[in-house]
Structure formats: structure tokens, C-alpha cells
Amino acid sequence: MACEICHGSRWKSVIVDGVERLARCDCWRQELIATALRDARIPPQYAHAELSTFEERGSNLKREAYRAAVTFADAFPVVDKGILFYGGHGVGKTHLAIGILKTVITQRGARGFFFETRDLLRLVRDSYNNKSEEREMDVLAPVLNADLLVLDDLGAEKTSEWVQETLGLVINTRYNAKRATIITTNLDDDLPNTDPSSFICQVGARTRSRLKEMCEWVKMSGVDVREVPFDAPPEKHATWEKNSPASPKNLPGTPKPKGMARARLRDSGKQYELNWSGGKAGNK
Ligand SMILES: [Zn+2]
Numbered sequence: 001m002a003c004e005i006c007h008g009s010r011w012k013s014v015i016v017d018g019v020e021r022l023a024r025c026d027c028w029r030q031e032l033i034a035t036a037l038r039d040a041r042i043p044p045q046y047a048h049a050e051l052s053t054f055e056e057r058g059s060n061l062k063r064e065a066y067r068a069a070v071t072f073a074d075a076f077p078v079v080d081k082g083i084l085f086y087g088g089h090g091v092g093k094t095h096l097a098i099g100i101l102k103t104v105i106t107q108r109g110a111r112g113f114f115f116e117t118r119d120l121l122r123l124v125r126d127s128y129n130n131k132s133e134e135r136e137m138d139v140l141a142p143v144l145n146a147d148l149l150v151l152d153d154l155g156a157e158k159t160s161e162w163v164q165e166t167l168g169l170v171i172n173t174r175y176n177a178k179r180a181t182i183i184t185t186n187l188d189d190d191l192p193n194t195d196p197s198s199f200i201c202q203v204g205a206r207t208r209s210r211l212k213e214m215c216e217w218v219k220m221s222g223v224d225v226r227e228v229p230f231d232a233p234p235e236k237h238a239t240w241e242k243n244s245p246a247s248p249k250n251l252p253g254t255p256k257p258k259g260m261a262r263a264r265l266r267d268s269g270k271q272y273e274l275n276w277s278g279g280k281a282g283n284k
Pocket residue numbers: 003004005006007008009010011025026027028
């Protein structure tokens with residue numbers, strides 16, 4: 001439907017110092033924003049994710065993460081650091097990242113993109129294929145130059161020297177150009193650096209230390225909202241935290257609290273065995 005003010009010309013008449021002049025119509029700016037949102041690569045399942053629809057109830061960490069997101073979006077582009085949201089599945093990290101992205105596009109006219117890390121790496125890898133129309137820099141240019149980049153689910157990809165180098169290039173280039181980056185990850189930075197699923201083993205020491213400099217690290221936790229509704233009674237939250245395999249308490253590498261079965265190697269003279277109440281595995 002044509003605009004009622006400009007009837008589709010995208011220019012409107014304004015009076016400046018008593019003289020009639022032409023200026024861009026409001027619909028021109030709205031069209032630019034709509035195009036920028038369409039181009040931002042926001043996945044359809046997050047089409048309705050906004051900062052205003054984020055459910056911050058559930059845990060203090062969620063509330064603090066929400067506050068960090070709103071503060072960043074309000075201040076953009078005058079921000080010193082991006083944000084790295086880390087924590088378990090289903091706590092709303094991606095929702096917050098997309099909420100920030102949409103806010104800066106619609107309210108600041110920023111150019112921004114969402115990339116799932118695995119997708120980005122696949123696109124770069126595909127560009128090496130001779131049949132591909134896109135060259136490596138065609139894929140990387142918008143990623144490197146965007147006012148805001150969301151890199152979702154860092155660490156879900158199988159790591160390799162090439163993966164670490166490619167991600168290092170993206171992160172380093174954006175750091176040098178002082179462009180903000182929002183990252184979400186399930187990686188655990190508290191694991192020892194010998195553990196293959198630790199943050200440092202996945203992304204490499206150099207990129208990790210860069211990210212420490214260029215992002216505020218914001219921890220998120222709480223129940224997985226896909227398993228327990230946020231407004232369920234507190235007992236349900238406690239039961240989920242105790243029993244669900246997706247609970248941060250039950251993830252591999254998470255230290256078990258004292259008093260629970262702790263598998264511990266013990267020198268029993270001739271052989272090592274697991275010293276826990278259930279006895280040796282398969283031995284009744
Ligand atoms: Zn118009």
C-alpha cells in the first residue's frame with residue numbers, strides 16, 4: 001500500500017525558514033529498517049524474540065543477564081565491550097542476543113547479523129569449493145564489518161586448527177576495528193584446560209583471552225524453559241535441577257557436591273578401582 005504522505009515517492013514536503021523543501025519521508029526510514037531486519041539472518045523460530053518478551057524470572061542470574069542486555073542495547077553504539085552469554089541449554093541466551101540485535105537495528109539503524117557459529121564455518125568452507133559463486137571474503141565481509149555481530153552457540157562445532165584460526169580471524173578483526181560482538185556459548189570456562197570440552201580447548205587460548213578483553217562475560221542459569229515453565233512452582237524447578245540430565249548440576253565435568261557418589265581413583269595395592277558406594281561397575 002502506498003504511503004499516505006508521499007504516495008510512494010519516498011520524499012515529503014517540509015517548510016524550512018518559510019521555504020518549501022523536500023526531505024526523506026518517514027516511510028523511507030521504515031523501509032530501510034525492515035530491509036535490515038530481513039537481511040539480519042534471524043532464524044524464523046526467533047522471529048518473536050524481543051528484549052521486551054524475555055522472561056527474566058527464574059533466577060537472579062537471568063535477571064542480571066537481562067539487565068546487561070538492556071544496558072548494552074540502550075547505550076549502543078557507545079559501548080566499550082560486547083557481551084558473552086554463557087550457561088546451560090534453554091536459559092534464553094539466544095533470545096537475549098537476538099533481542100539486542102533487533103533493538104539496535106530498529107532503534108539505532110545499525111547493520112547487524114546473526115550467525116550460528118556452525119553455519120558460518122560451513123559457509124566459509126563451502127566457499128572454497130570451485131563451484132561456489134561466493135568467495136571466502138564474500139562470506140566474511142559482512143561478518144567482519146557489521147556494526148553488531150551475534151555469534152551464536154560458539155563451541156558447538158567440532159574444533160580443529162582451521163576452526164580456531166577462522167574464528168580467531170573474525171574475533172580479532174572485529175576487536176581491532178572496535179566493533180561490538182555478542183556471543184552465546186554452552187562452553188564451560190570453569191573446567192580445567194586439559195578437558196576437551198573446556199572453553200580454552202575449544203576456542204584456543206589466544207581467542208579466549210581476546211574475548212575476555214572485548215566482551216563482558218555474563219553467566220546465565222536457570223531451568224530449561226523448554227522442559228519446565230518459568231512460572232512452575234519452585235519445587236518443580238528444584239526437582240528439575242536435581243534430576244534432569246540437562247541441568248547444569250548433572251552435566252559432565254560439573255563437580256558433584258560432597259556426599260554424593262564421587263568416583264575417585266584409589267590405589268588398592270594391585271589395581272585401581274572406583275571408590276564409590278555402588279562398588280565396582282559390573283561387580284555384584
Ligand atoms: Zn512516505
